[in-house]
Each structure stands twice: as C-alpha cells, then as structure tokens.
Amino acid sequence: MRIRRDKRDRLIASGRPAYPVWVDRTHSLAQVREQWAHLETGEETQDRVGVTGRVVFIRNTGKLAFATLQEGIGTRLQVMLSLAEVGEDALAAWKSDVDLGDHVFVEGRVISSRRGELSVMASSWQMASKALRPMPVLHKDMSEESRVRQRYADLIVRQEARDMVRTKAQVLGAIRGVLAEQGYLEIETPILQLIHGGAAARPFHTHMNAFDQQMVLRIALELNLKKAVVGGVDRVYEMGRIFRNEGVDATHSPEFTMLEVYQAWGDQTTIGALMRELYLGVADAVGSRVLETPRGSVDLGGEWRWLPVYDAVSEAVGETVTIDTPRETLLAYAAKHGVEVDPGLEKDKVFLELLSELVEPGLLQPTFLCDYPAIAQPLARPHRSAPGLIEAWDLIIAGVERGTGFSELVDPIIQREVLTEQSLRAAGGDPEAMQLDEDFLRALEYGCPPMGGLGLGIDRMIMLFTDANIRETILFPHLKPEA
C-alpha cells in the first residue's frame, strides 16, 4: 500500500491527477465490443475511441504493453500501448504508474490484434482512479468469509457475484411487471411498528425518541396491506425488507425481502394462480422454466398439484390421519418413522412436524400443500367445506417451502377470537405468538371484502433460480464484527 500511495503522490505532484473528475470517455467497453465485433483477426481501423475500465490483467513487454480492462458487470476489453504510437514517455509512465486494480482512461484506435483479440491501440492514456489496495488474486476463489466481508472485492474478481446482482434486479423487475400488468398497486407501509403481527417470529426492538415509545421492526407486511384493502385498494402489494430476530445460517437471514400480495374478491385458488404466474414471469426473465436443482429437475411450466395435507401425511405413514386423530396416535406415528418431536407439543403441531419431516422434502415438482389445520395460520379463513381446517396453502418446490397463500380471514369477530388466543399464548411465554392488534381489528370491523393473499420470500425464490445460498443472494449480509 505504501508504494501505491507513493505513486499516487507522485502522479499528483507531477500535475497528472490520480483521481480526475472527468475523462473524455466516448464508448463503453460493451459498445466497442458490439460496434467492432466484425473485425477480422489483425484488421486495424482508424476509428478513435476513449474507453475506461479497471485494469484486471497486465502484460508489459518491452516496447508493447497489453492490459485487460474490466467495466461494470463483467465486460472486458484489451488495450495495447505501443512505443510507436504512444511515445516513450507515455509508455514508461504506464509501466511505472499503473497497477492491477487501477481505473484508467485510454484513447486510441480500435483494432484486432494479431491473435484476433479486439483491442484499443492507445495514442494516449490517463489515470482515472488510482487503487491503493491490491486486488485479490483472480485465479483462486476467495474464501467464503472474505467474499462476504468484502463484497466489493468479490464483485471485482468473481463473475458469479456480479451475475447475482443482475439476476436479483431482474427478478424484482419481473415480479413488479407481472403485478403491474394485472392492476396491482405497490405501496409502502411502516417498518417501525408498535405491535408486531402478521407472522410468528421474534421481532427486533427499538425505541422512538419522539414518542418515548418502544417500537418493533416489522416481521411481516400483512396487517397494513389488509388495512389498505379495507380502504378500497383492491389489488395491492408490498415488496420490502422484514426483520426477524432469529438464527443466521445458510437459509436464514435476520433481514430479508418479502413480497405480499392481496387480491379483493379472490380466494386461495385465484391467489395460487397468481403465485404460479409470478414464478413463470421470473423464470422467463432470468432463464428457463426447467430448473436443475440438487434434488432433481423441476418443471415450472407443468401443472401445479394441489395436495391436501391430511392425505399427504396419511400416505406417508400408511395410516389414515385426520384432524381428529388423537395426539398419542400421531406421536406413535412420529416415533415409528423416526421423526423426533417434543412430546409436549399439542396435537396439530405434532401433525405439522410429520408433514414437514415426512412429506415436504419429497415434493420435487411445484405443489400446493393445502387444507391445513387451523393452528397453522391464524390469519386464514375457516375452510368452506371441511370443518376444523382452513383455506391456506404452502407452496413446495424442490422440497422447500417457497411461499404461502390463503383465503384471508375477514370476519372481525372470528379474527378477534383467533388473535386473542394468540395473545394468550404470547402472555404464556410463546415468543413467536402474535400480539393483539386492536387497530387491525378496528379496520376489519369497517368491513373487508373477501380476498386472497400470498406471501413469498424473494431470497428463497432467487436461491431456487440460482442454486446459491442466502448469503450470496444478499449483497451485504450480516456477519459478526471482525475480531
């Protein structure tokens, strides 16, 4: 670093800025590649361009120097500096002043080298931004920790990291495109809330000075979006960051991006159809409807099966299981099939354990698991024909939960009963149970149209399309401070 620091100082002292505010760039590297793609090996033009980029390879040979510039998300182009064309001083300065990692500006003719590499043959060059810190080596992967701690360096040296940035933007754009086309309005709702609700999770706590009030960061988007539907925003969604104060590992991040969509006059079936369209829209934007996953090939374009959860568990244990199957019987099934469950769990939670252990991992193709017991989702509507069940589904693709949807509960009386029960659990020490949100109940009391709603974790969706872990889908994930 000290030597590069000296180079910077030397440049500045000699009147050549190390960090000029402007250089006369005429073309991006991508434009040069596109416009002069037709050049034959060794063909030279008199077309003059000014290009910029970060020096990622450098090959200085006596009187002819080569460097590879890298621009933006991955375009590269070679530049050449010949003694005959830039002159002795400029070539000597290039050799002494330019290091790997520097941004440079090169002006010259577009040519194809004798080996057929499209290049800019320099007539002059200029430092555009001097790098003081050496780049990581390009030929070995950085350790996973370095990648995450210094994502900027990871982005410089690793194409997959750059691709992830583009893919994530394409996914967000495709989702907004599908929703906009169908008349959904995107809204923003408060991240700082008085009461956490809409999901089962531990919140982060904070304090608002202005009100001298304890606040929580939102764990879901649900309640505010439903209030918007009450007010007449019939098709509404929010895609934003939510916060859960829980474990951090390859599939869990304490903050992640969630999409929730609400559709007045819809139900679990119509919202399921929308879920499929969202997935297909994203698939078409980033690649293919057929995905290769570690568990096998997934065809998103096929029929998405609806599978009632009691049928699925019955098949898995080889016995008929219903909402009325006693707790002890379920515990016996669990023991028989090697599913470890806390013996103190209530009946329906034992059932959900069986479902997630015995059924979900085996579902490769897109499947809506449906007809859940009521305990699974406190905000879903009781089933229109099956007593004790609710109208809710979980979407499983490649063995992993990818999203959820309901016919939403809009009866304010039943909703109050359900939330009161939840708040009693919370008071009883269940840290994930919901609190009673009186403002939400008041909104429902004004009357809410029947509606379907869905929730979708964007990062998990991207993990499916890119086969990456969650720390790679999030550009700057959380790590403990360096020692």
Add this chain to the structure above:
RNA sequence: GGGCCUUUAGCUCAAUGGUAGAGCUGCGGACUUUUAAUCCGUAGGUUGUGGGUUCGAGCCCCACAGGGCCCA
C-alpha cells in the same frame, strides 16, 4: 444449544514437537502481439487472542473470539 472442522504473507494454501515455505500479488530488471504472458532478481510474518505443558509449540492442552458444515 450440541458435535465436527477451521483461522499461517495482500489473496489461496503448505510446513514429523526442532531454522515458518510455495504460487499468485507487490517491488526492480529484460522482452513490439500477449491472453492467469514468459524469464531473471527481490521484498513480504507478533502463525486469530490469552494462558499452559515442554530444553524447544504454527503443531499438544485449556479458555476466548471469528468462520464453515452437520444435528436439535
């Protein structure tokens, strides 16, 4: 929360309990068609932190911290 693995040069990694090394990067030099250029030379270290065992610790033991994988 439990188990296993891991932390050494800017980066990626070596090193029977006995003088801490290599490749790339960096620095100096040679070379007018290179492609991770090549060749010659050279610099670079409180081995995560703190204790302990030992004549002697990067290596063995303990604690702590960071990272990873698996399990709950």
